[in-house]
Amino acid sequence: MLWIWIGLIVIFVIVEAATVQLVTVWFAVGGIAGLIAYAFGLEIWMQILIFAVVSAVALAVTRPFVKRFTKGRKQPTNADRYIGQEATVTEPISNELSKGAVRIGGLEWTARTVDNSEVDKGERVTVEAIEGAKLLVKRN
Incomplete structure (x- = not known):
C-alpha cells in the first residue's frame, strides 16, 4: 500500500x-x-x-x-477605456441581422445593443461592455 x-x-x-x-x-x-x-x-x-x-x-x-x-484578474486593455463613453452609430445596429457599427476614438467598431433594440445611423449610444471585438452599446 x-x-x-x-x-x-x-x-x-x-x-x-x-x-x-x-x-x-x-x-x-x-x-x-x-x-x-x-x-x-x-x-x-x-x-x-x-x-x-x-x-x-x-x-x-x-x-x-x-x-x-x-477571480477577477481580468487584464485591462486599451479598449476598456471606451466603456462608459459615447459613440456615434455609423451603420444601423440590428442584433437580429448581426450588423451595426459605431465610431469612437477615431476608430470604427462592430457594435450590438445590450437590449436587442435597433439603433439608426447617426444616433448616439453609450458603450456598456466589450465582447471580443464588438462593443455592446445602449441608446442614449
Whole structure:
C-alpha cells in the first residue's frame, strides 16, 4: 500500500503542475494523509476514509480563498477605456441581422445593443461592455 499512496501523490502533483488550475492539489494533501495513516499501521478502509475526509476538508477550507484570489484578474486593455463613453452609430445596429457599427476614438467598431433594440445611423449610444471585438452599446 506504501507504493500506491506514493504513486497517487506523485500523479496528483504531476496533474496539478500540468494544469495549474488547483484541481488535484487537495487530493495530493489527502494522499499524504493516507500515507501517514499507512505509516501508523491503520487498516486500508481507515486509510481510504482519512484520504477522503482530508481531501474534502482541504477542498472546502481552501477553495473559497483560492477563488477569491484568482477571480477577477481580468487584464485591462486599451479598449476598456471606451466603456462608459459615447459613440456615434455609423451603420444601423440590428442584433437580429448581426450588423451595426459605431465610431469612437477615431476608430470604427462592430457594435450590438445590450437590449436587442435597433439603433439608426447617426444616433448616439453609450458603450456598456466589450465582447471580443464588438462593443455592446445602449441608446442614449
